[in-house]
Structure formats: structure tokens, C-alpha cells
Amino acid sequence: MLEVSYEWDRLAPPRSLREFETHWSRRGDPHSFSGVWRFHALLPFAPRGDCVTIGEGQTLLQRSDQVARYVGLDAGRLFLQYEGMNPSGSFKDNGMSAAFTHSRLTGAKKAACASTGNTSASLALYCAVTRLMRAVIFVGSGKIAYGKLSQALDYGALTVQVAGDFDDAMRRVKEVSQQLGIYLVNSVNPFRLEGQKTIMFRVLEALGWEVPDWIIVPGGNLGNSSAFGKAFRELLELELIPRAPRLAVINAAGADTLYNLFEHQGLRWNGGRPDPLLIRQYYEDMDRQQRRAETIASAIEINRPVNLTKCLRALDTCRGVVREVTDQEILDAKAQVGAGGLGCEPASAASVAGLKRLVAEGVIGPEERVVCILTGHQLKDPTATVAYHTTDQDLFDKVLGSRGVRRATFANRAVSVANDLNEIIRAIELYG
Numbered sequence: 248m249l250e251v252s253y254e255w256d257r258l259a260p261p262r263s264l265r266e267f268e269t270h271w272s273r274r275g276d277p278h279s280f281s282g283v284w285r286f287h288a289l290l291p292f293a294p295r296g297d298c299v300t301i302g303e304g305q306t307l308l309q310r311s312d313q314v315a316r317y318v319g320l321d322a323g324r325l326f327l328q329y330e331g332m333n334p335s336g337s338f339k340d341n342g343m344s345a346a347f348t349h350s351r352l353t354g355a356k357k358a359a360c361a362s363t364g365n366t367s368a369s370l371a372l373y374c375a376v377t378r379l380m381r382a383v384i385f386v387g388s389g390k391i392a393y394g395k396l397s398q399a400l401d402y403g404a405l406t407v408q409v410a411g412d413f414d415d416a417m418r419r420v421k422e423v424s425q426q427l428g429i430y431l432v433n434s435v436n437p438f439r440l441e442g443q444k445t446i447m448f449r450v451l452e453a454l455g456w457e458v459p460d461w462i463i464v465p466g467g468n469l470g471n472s473s474a475f476g477k478a479f480r481e482l483l484e485l486e487l488i489p490r491a492p493r494l495a496v497i498n499a500a501g502a503d504t505l506y507n508l509f510e511h512q513g514l515r516w517n518g519g520r521p522d523p524l525l526i527r528q529y530y531e532d533m534d535r536q537q538r539r540a541e542t543i544a545s546a547i548e549i550n551r552p553v554n555l556t557k558c559l560r561a562l563d564t565c566r567g568v569v570r571e572v573t574d575q576e577i578l579d580a581k582a583q584v585g586a587g588g589l590g591c592e593p594a595s596a597a598s599v600a601g602l603k604r605l606v607a608e609g610v611i612g613p614e615e616r617v618v619c620i621l622t623g624h625q626l627k628d629p630t631a632t633v634a635y636h637t638t639d640q641d642l643f644d645k646v647l648g649s650r651g652v653r654r655a656t657f658a659n660r661a662v663s664v665a666n667d668l669n670e671i672i673r674a675i676e677l678y679g
């Protein structure tokens with residue numbers, strides 16, 4: 248795995264984070280408008296004028312007292328960083344703008360990725376808007392939410408459905424890219440992580456440059472968590488923050504490689520030498536038992552996270568913890584996020600479900616200031632949402648019951664009435 252590293256003493260890093268505020272008055276300049284490139288001084292791997300932007304990173308940090316109550320935090324202590332507001336509806340656009348910036352320097356004509364959906368949606372969108380490359384997308388068959396697949400198709404990407412899951416598609420896309428010389432934008436790509444650092448810069452910006460106590464993020468391929476750790480490591484190195492926040496990475500229980508290795512087998516960054524034997528044995532056991540990732544949170548349905556060791560470093564920098572949550576906990580948390588006013592896709596709600604666990608365990612105190620990353624938009628996976636709230640037991644069983652979800656704790660059920668004015672009025676008076 249490669250990593251971007253900077254010789255800061257030969258560059259001009261900012262002396263204070265407040266310097267970035269000057270961009271707010273220059274929003275007519277696309278690079279000052281971009282939520283990624285207004286932080287260019289902290290990811291200066293390409294000349295500022297060459298950086299690719301389609302207006303990513305116009306995101307929102309929303310205080311949510313309703314969700315705070317649900318997880319057991321005091322009012323005013325929980326903030327939801329809503330990355331669903333990106334142009335393709337997920338945080339992936341942060342990284343895609345950086346990957347496109349690098350790929351343009353290489354002159355690549357085609358770009359590929361294996362994807363659980365959001366990376367492909369983002370790649371397809373950047374290709375459609377910029378016309379810099381042609382998108383080739385590998386998805387596992389039946390393993391992609393319709394909201395995301397519809398984006399790749401609509402934006403005109405060449406979409407290859409591989410008979411298998413994400414881990415299979417990932418292996419193939421690496422082979423194909425190497426053989427055909429296609430630019431690979433999966434999160435093995437270190438430039439994507441540079442763009443994703445800016446999620447943390449925007450969180451700090453929204454908090455008046457104050458460091459929160461905790462950052463909570465779902466973990467799939469672990470690119471995001473790795474990027475966050477790198478962001479804080481560099482901010483510490485540049486003495487732009489006094490301390491790093493703590494980091495909690497949340498796995499789905501059906502795709503919990505990091506959780507098992509970190510919390511049960513004691514795998515650590517270990518000064519840059521994590522024990523390769525622990526990892527190899529874990530994967531060999533997984534193959535022998537033919538264990539496959541399985542969760543309603545398709546964006547984190549990944550058993551072989553490519554950024555595993557980078558994430559260990561992030562956990563080291565941020566005194567991190569890892570937890571796993573069931574699909575039941577994920578969907579209940581998702582319903583609470585929706586009822587609180589933002590809405591997100593299942594994988595995103597893992598952060599809130601994980602927070603609830605950490606508060607119950609006493610790891611996070613009710614007075615601590617916490618930011619949960621809502622990684623993707625509510626409309627990415629309408630099937631999961633409708634199945635949760637439905638009155639149709641067959642639909643519930645098919646989509647959710649098959650994954651061990653027993654009840655829709657916070658279901659908001661539609662009321663069926665005859666096409667009759669009086670009955671409709673009576674229903675509204677009864678339930679309204």
C-alpha cells in the first residue's frame with residue numbers, strides 16, 4: 248500500500264486553521280468553493296489550479312438532540328456530519344476529486360473500481376461531468392442497492408456485474424487494471440484518502456476549529472477511518488491542533504474482520520509492524536470456513552478491508568476502539584436518524600448504533616462531544632427503508648427477516664384506507 252507524504256518544510260502549510268476562512272469570501276472561485284480544495288494547503292500533491300472539482304464537500308454538521316437522546320448523550324453533545332449532501336450522495340466524492348486530480352496528471356483514459364455502489368456512483372458522476380476518463384465499474388451481482396446502481400447506469404458508466412461478492416470483484420478489478428493499464432480508483436488508491444481527510448477539516452471548521460472528543464465512523468474498506476487518522480496525524484505534526492479526538496470504527500456484525508482482529512486478537516499498528524501472521528491466519532480461517540460478508544449495510548459488506556493496516560495506524564493515532572453492531576441495531580438507529588430529520592443509508596447508521604453501544608458500555612460519557620459520520624444519503628437504499636416501515640410481512644421477511652432482523656422497533660406504518668372521503672378524514676383524526 249502506498250501513502251502520500253509531504254515534505255512540509257518545503258511547502259507552505261498554514262500556521263493556523265483560521266487561515267482557511269479567507270476562502271469563504273471567495274466562493275466564486277471553484278477551488279475556494281470546493282469543500283475539498285479550500286483545504287488544498289493540507290493536501291498539496293498537485294498544483295491548485297489543476298485540481299478537479301465538481302463542487303464536492305458542501306456538507307453539513309448538524310446538532311441532533313433527538314438522536315443524542317436515543318444514544319444516551321446529553322443535549323447539545325451529538326453532531327451528525329452529513330456527507331449525503333455530496334453531488335453523488337456519499338462521502339466518496341471527497342476522495343474522487345483527489346483521485347481525478349492525480350489521474351489527470353497521469354493522462355489515464357479509463358478508470359475502474361470495484362464497488363459496493365457508492366464508489367461506482369461517484370466515479371461515474373466524475374466521468375460524466377469532467378469527460379476526463381471513461382468509467383468501468385465492477386459490482387458483485389445482487390450486492391448493490393438500487394439507488395447506487397441506478398446512478399452508475401444513468402451516468403453512462405460501463406457496468407460489469409461479476410458473479411460473486413465485493414471481495415471477488417475487488418480481486419478481479421486489480422487484475423484487469425494491471426493488464427489493461429486502467430487507472431484504479433478503489434481505496435487502494437492513496438490519493439482518495441487525501442481527499443477524504445477534508446471531511447475532518449470540515450468537522451473542525453463547523454465546530455469553530457475545536458477538536459471534538461470522539462469521531463465515529465462505519466468501517467468497510469477502512470479508507471475513511473485511515474484518512475481521518477492521517478488528517479489528525481498531520482494536523483498534530485503541523486501543530487495546528489492541540490490533540491487528536493478519539494476514533495471509533497464500527498463494523499457490521501456480518502462483516503467484522505477489523506473488530507475481531509483488533510478487539511479479540513490484539514492486532515495493533517505496533518510502530519509500523521502489525522503482526523502479518525495474525526492477519527494471514529484470520530483470512531485463511533475465513534476461506535476454510537467459506538465465511539462471506541453478510542449485512543443489510545451493503546456499503547460495509549466487506550470481509551477483506553484493503554486499508555486494514557492504515558486503519559490500525561489511525562486507531563493508534565486516535566486511541567481508537569472498534570465495535571460491531573447487528574443489522575437490527577443498524578436499522579433501528581437508521582430510523583432514529585431519519586426521525587431526527589436527516590436520514591441516511593444503512594451503513595451510515597452503523598456509526599449511531601455503535602455510539603449507542605459505547606455509551607451503554609461507559610466508554611463514551613454522556614457529556615462528551617461526539618461526531619458521527621453519516622456517510623451516505625437516505626435515498627441510496629430505499630428498499631431497506633421501505634421494508635423496515637412496511638405493513639407487508641412478506642417484504643419485511645424477504646429483505647430484513649432473512650438477515651436476522653426481528654422487529655421494526657420504530658416503524659412508521661402507512662395507514663390504508665378506502666378511496667372514500669369520510670374514511671380518509673376519520674383515519675387522519677384517529678392517527679394524526
Ligand SMILES: *Cc1c(COP(=O)(O)O)cnc(C)c1O
Nearest residue numbers: 365467468469470471546622623
Ligand atoms: C464506502 C462507504 C462506507 C465504508 O467506508 P470505507 O472507507 O470503505 O470504510 C460506509 N458508508 C458508505 C455510505 C459508503 O459508501
